[in-house]
Amino acid sequence: MHQGQLSRQEAKKLAKWLKSKRSDRYFSDVYDRQVTQDDATEGENSGLSPKQHESLKHTVLQQLDFLARTQAQPGKLPPAKAFTPPKWVAAASLLFLVGLGLYLFAPRPTPTPSVAQAPAIEWVIKSNPPGKKTLIHLPDGTKVYLNSESTLTYAKGFTSNRQVYLEGEAYFEVAEDSLHAFTVQADSLLTRVLGTAFNVRSFPEENLVSVALASGRIEARVKGSETTELLVPGEGLALSKVGNRAVRKFDADLTTVQYWKEGILHFDQVSFPKLIRILERWYGVKIEVKGNIPKDSGFTGTFKNRENLINVLDAIQFSESFTYESNGKKVTITF
Numbered sequence: 001m002h003q004g005q006l007s008r009q010e011a012k013k014l015a016k017w018l019k020s021k022r023s024d025r026y027f028s029d030v031y032d033r034q035v036t037q038d039d040a041t042e043g044e045n046s047g048l049s050p051k052q053h054e055s056l057k058h059t060v061l062q063q064l065d066f067l068a069r070t071q072a073q074p075g076k077l078p079p080a081k082a083f084t085p086p087k088w089v090a091a092a093s094l095l096f097l098v099g100l101g102l103y104l105f106a107p108r109p110t111p112t113p114s115v116a117q118a119p120a121i122e123w124v125i126k127s128n129p130p131g132k133k134t135l136i137h138l139p140d141g142t143k144v145y146l147n148s149e150s151t152l153t154y155a156k157g158f159t160s161n162r163q164v165y166l167e168g169e170a171y172f173e174v175a176e177d178s179l180h181a182f183t184v185q186a187d188s189l190l191t192r193v194l195g196t197a198f199n200v201r202s203f204p205e206e207n208l209v210s211v212a213l214a215s216g217r218i219e220a221r222v223k224g225s226e227t228t229e230l231l232v233p234g235e236g237l238a239l240s241k242v243g244n245r246a247v248r249k250f251d252a253d254l255t256t257v258q259y260w261k262e263g264i265l266h267f268d269q270v271s272f273p274k275l276i277r278i279l280e281r282w283y284g285v286k287i288e289v290k291g292n293i294p295k296d297s298g299f300t301g302t303f304k305n306r307e308n309l310i311n312v313l314d315a316i317q318f319s320e321s322f323t324y325e326s327n328g329k330k331v332t333i334t335f
Helices: 008-018 021-042 050-070 087-105 254-261 272-283 309-316
Strands: 123-128 134-137 143-146 150-155 162-173 182-186 189-193 197-202 208-215 218-222 228-231 235-240 247-251 265-270 286-290 299-303 323-327 330-334
Touching: 123 134, 143 150, 162 254, 182 197, 182 208, 189 197, 189 208, 208 218, 208 254, 228 235, 228 247, 254 265, 265 272, 272 286, 272 309, 299 309, 309 323, 309 330
Parallel strands: 162 182, 286 330
Antiparallel strands: 123 150, 134 143, 143 162, 150 162, 162 197, 182 189, 189 218, 197 208, 208 235, 218 228, 235 247, 265 299, 323 330
């Protein structure tokens, strides 16, 4: 029986391998084998569609990534049976199965991953529906301005392990702590800081995930890569969610970032389809467009805090000829 001991050299190899793309492929194969084996043992299908299995697999890998960084201790892993050499690869398999088990059997809707002889992690999930923005105060003193249709997930009382997960958009004013870095994971973009202010955007329907730095310094990298990009105020970094996931730097429009955070609606040379999506998210309405939608027009405008939707639509009519009808949470625009 393996005693769960790793040498310092093996622990370093394990930590490096866990960050590589090879580990993701390895864990994906382990997941598929484990689920197939469980279904065969139970004599029935798990009830999950292939798409649901892929979603579950992605979530388990995220939980494992968090577990490996926050809980695994170099030189000591939970004891297990039937390991095969090399030990550090076997240890990785154990970590994955632990992460898989923790996710599958954790209570919903907030999973509570744990390891042997370690207190359970209690997850906090903050979500905003369309039309709502909130200011969140994290346990370490960090302020997070969470945009509409956005979700922030973090561990309760996470002052020593300052990692959050974001879907959507948020502006962070990170409390300074020289001993504990603050990390934001949005899709595959990881942003690491000690104390600064920056904006992260990663909406599901958009092809890019980006970070824009307002003050201080940050390190950004793609999950699974050891290459980091250092940003200074006024710089941004964008990551493609499709294709080769190319990373590129750009000059950040910090004025636009400040606008949404302060409740000011602003758009600059935005196409009509994108403008409709912005209005739906901003006001929490569903907009139906009838007729021929202009595809080449660019709309620019700035509206004060809490400007009502009717006034915004009236202003847009000066640039494009259309009629509209508003009925509660539904708006119909006709060209």
